[in-house]
Amino acid sequence: MNDISMNTSTVMSGPSGRAMAQPMETSLVEALYQHLTMERNSSAQYFAMSLWFAERELRGFASFFKHESLSEQEHASNFANYLIARGQSVVLQDIAAPNQQWESIESVICHAFQMEADVTSSLHQLYSLAERATDTRSNVFLDPIIESQTKSEDEFAHILGKVRFANEQPPALLIIDNELSTN
Template sequence: MIVVTPDRATFRGDRSTMTTTPSTEALALTSRSAQRRRPVPRTLAPDVLSHLQLHLQMELQASYDYFHLAVWFAERDLKGFAAFARQEALSEHRHACLVADHLIDRSQPVELATLQPNTDNWDSVEAATQFIFDNEVAVTASAQQIYSMAERAGDYITSVFLDGIIQQQTDSEAQAAYMMSRVRLAGEDAAALLLIDQELSRGEDGRPQLAKDGGS
């Protein structure tokens, strides 16, 4: 396996770069051919393959970052926020596994780059929840871009595969937006912040959902 250390800006830093074509320094995709274990009649288009590889790395980096956040929250005795971040770490790791499975099923190489230490210094719970929201937006945008590429390439197998991931990402993005909004409303009110933490501890999703709350 070739292990490369990507430029941190590719995965963190300026999140607007996350959905651009990855550089050769970020991922070495053409250095060797895949060791094919299975015959596959339809290979992946080069741009779809390179962006799936980048997306896999983004999911792994997000899982790493969320675990760092879980530790940050736990150190501040915010049990609910810590549980939320830990669950998100597990969710992003599962998404990475799904992408790896898809690549293997298509007899493509699974390239792994070195994860980067998280150097973000969150000075408040609001800053931490802003980070969560920005991360979800970036990962969702990446999956949507690959979906569009796959459709242009006529790769409907990959499009269908991404349907579930995009749906889950969209829900995670909405949850992150709601949590960030609640934290902003709480402001400097410690009691209000602890109330949000208790709701998260119970695993409650308190988002107002008209279709659900309206019955049938």
């Protein structure tokens, strides 16, 4: 050991026992757990939507929502990995049974659009909490996520617009279904 070696006790450990550069405020950690749960609920909900379309021969919509379900699971995983990187333990909360009853294709897409908007609001709340806690690492983590979330809203608004335009006419709905199958 030379004189410039660090005393190992100066490195903080987080709740998980991993090295931690900066402690996190409890309120921010709790909000991140809740957001992670929201992503897992979205994944379950999109899976249910995928099945609803598969039962109605709309395989393009079904495959689009299956893909969305998997990407929400990826988002949840991204939040879990971030918490671990910050020395936190990840608490997985209960997830709700998804809705499986809709009266029309338009009501499924409206539901999906509203879920995306709710996720965006939750991300904005996390962003403000991180700013108030001067937890810049969290703001940097959230920046690209918020940007891609805004793109998701746009994507669902576009699909909703097309479904409304189709006005429940099967030929038009089959064209949209076909477009979604190539995504």
